[in-house]
Amino acid sequence: MYDVVSLFAGIGGIDLGFIQSGFNVCWANELNHAACNTFRHNFGSQYLVEGDIHDIDESIIPHCDVLAAGFPCQSFSIAGKKKGFSDPRGQLFFDIIRIARKIHPPIIFLENVENLMEHDNGNTFQVVHASLLELGYIVHYRPMPSHEYANIPQTRRRIFIVATWDAGFSRNFRFPEPMPLTVRATEWIDRRVRQPDIYYFTGKTPFERYAIDCVQRDDIIYRTYHGSITETRDYMCPTLTANMFKPHNAPLVRDCYGVRRLTLKECLHFQGFPPDYYFPKSITISDAYRQIGNSVTVPVVARIAKQISVALSRCNGETF
Numbered sequence: 001m002y003d004v005v006s007l008f009a010g011i012g013g014i015d016l017g018f019i020q021s022g023f024n025v026c027w028a029n030e031l032n033h034a035a036c037n038t039f040r041h042n043f044g045s046q047y048l049v050e051g052d053i054h055d056i057d058e059s060i061i062p063h064c065d066v067l068a069a070g071f072p073c074q075s076f077s078i079a080g081k082k083k084g085f086s087d088p089r090g091q092l093f094f095d096i097i098r099i100a101r102k103i104h105p106p107i108i109f110l111e112n113v114e115n116l117m118e119h120d121n122g123n124t125f126q127v128v129h130a131s132l133l134e135l136g137y138i139v140h141y142r143p144m145p146s147h148e149y150a151n152i153p154q155t156r157r158r159i160f161i162v163a164t165w166d167a168g169f170s171r172n173f174r175f176p177e178p179m180p181l182t183v184r185a186t187e188w189i190d191r192r193v194r195q196p197d198i199y200y201f202t203g204k205t206p207f208e209r210y211a212i213d214c215v216q217r218d219d220i221i222y223r224t225y226h227g228s229i230t231e232t233r234d235y236m237c238p239t240l241t242a243n244m245f246k247p248h249n250a251p252l253v254r255d256c257y258g259v260r261r262l263t264l265k266e267c268l269h270f271q272g273f274p275p276d277y278y279f280p281k282s283i284t285i286s287d288a289y290r291q292i293g294n295s296v297t298v299p300v301v302a303r304i305a306k307q308i309s310v311a312l313s314r315c316n317g318e319t320f
Contacts, residue, residue, distance in 0.1 A: 002312060005061055005105070007053060007069035007096060011038045011291045013271065014068050014111065017301025021309055027062050029053055034287040035294075041280040053095045058102035066308065067105040069096050070296055071112060097131050106169065107308060108132065110161040111296055114143045117159060128161070137163035138170040146272075147236055148178045150299035153185040154237040154270045158296070160304055166315065173311040176303040184235035186219050188269055189262075191255035198285065199260040207248050215252050215259045222252040237262075237270045245289035264288050272298035 004018045006028035015025045028048045030036050036050045049056070071093050100108055110128075117125045132139050139161060146156040164170050201208040207227060214229040215222050223230050223238035227248040232238050243249040250261040262270075264285065268277060271292055279288045 002065040002309065003062070004066045004068055005064040005103070007067070007099065008071050008092070009039060009048065010035050010070065010295055012043055013273070013295035013298050014070050014109070014301050015043065016273070016277075017296070017298045018066070018068065018305045020298070020302045021305035023066065023305060023309070026064060029056060034283055035291050037282055038279050038288075038291055042277055053092065056095075056099075058099050061099060061103055063103060064105050065312070066107045066109055067096070067100055067103070068109040069111075071096060071110065093128060094131075097135065100135055104135075104165070106164060106166055107312075108137060108161070108163040109304070109308070110163075111301070112159055112161075114145075114157040114159050117143070132161075132163045136165045138165070138167070139163045140170070140173060140175065142175045144175070144300055144304075146297040146300055147181050149176060149303060150272060150297055151179055151181055151183060152270065152272050152297055152299060153181060153183055153188070153235065154240065154297065155232070156239045156297055158300070160300070162304065162308065168315045169311050172314040174307055176307055185221050185232075185237040185270070186235055189221070189253055189255070189266060191218060191253070193255075194257045195255075195260060195263050199263055200257065201247070201252075201259045211247075211252060212259050215254045218254045220253075221262070224249055224252060240267055240270060240293045242290045242293035244293050245286040250289070264292070267292045271295055272300075 001022065001024045003026040004015070004023045006015050006025055009015060009028040009030040015028060019025060026047055030039060030048065030050060031052050033050065036048060039048055096110070116128070119125070129139055140163070141159060141161040143157060143159045146152040146154045160175070162173060164173070201211050203209045203212055211229060217231065220235060221232050221237050223232050229252065238251050240251070241249060244251065247261065252259060252261060264279065267289070
């Protein structure tokens with residue numbers, strides 16, 4: 001079994017994808033206390049280290065076959081201010097490089113927003129690429145939208161990077177191929193079931209009244225962005241974001257009982273988490289929405305992890 005070290009673990013979406021593909025997560029780190037609580041609730045506390053990555057001494061991190069990191073994306077996202085490496089969150093990428101230089105894992109797995117490739121006219125991605133090359137890694141990367149690579153009806157566009165210092169692995173590794181989307185988002189929403197009152201709009205605020213007027217169709221999910229409401233195309237769920245804890249940024253639907261936000265369970269489903277994954281009672285609904293929006297689409301990671309496993313097995317253990 002191959003070992004994974006997970007940085008910026010969040011609520012464990014990347015970890016779960018690797019676990020589902022037969023890997024063992026031996027060490028993980030996350031700063032946010034609420035996310036750590038959710039992680040421990042679902043995975044236990046055996047290997048999670050809570051704290052600032054800046055304070056992590058590389059010598060305590062175990063050897064691993066894969067160093068995985070979904071490093072913070074807000075600095076590069078179209079939806080954010082796009083400050084890139086001038087934002088302290090953007091600079092966290094260099095902690096990945098610091099740790100990789102110390103433990104020199106055979107494989108590095110990275111995930112970020114697709115706009116990472118275009119940010120600052122491509123200069124940001126050039127820095128990422130060059131930093132890995134300088135450590136001796138061969139870099140593979142591919143944008144992989146959830147609706148094209150996981151049969152998940154969410155328009156979530158992300159880039160995935162798999163880097164290795166092993167030429168044999170590099171020759172054998174292939175990203176998974178696109179797959180047909182066979183399900184509509186509306187099929188995952190049972191509009192006949194009344195959800196808890198907290199999800200429904202009552203018309204008490206101007207935005208809620210606006211939403212009740214706008215959200216008329218009962219066969220799609222509506223996208224909201226900074227208070228503007230639009231219909232989604234192709235019967236898909238809009239990208240789930242960390243800001244969807246705010247009602248004016250939340251995906252909306254009309255069911256048999258009114259207009260409401262997507263529930264936490266529905267959002268987890270659209271990120272590909274299993275039915276038994278959920279939040280501890282100590283987590284607020286706002287924190288739960290943030291955590292889902294900051295996570296990954298698990299089946300996309302699982303498919304890539306499976307390809308990594310196949311490539312490793314073809315190397316016959318010669319260099320690992």
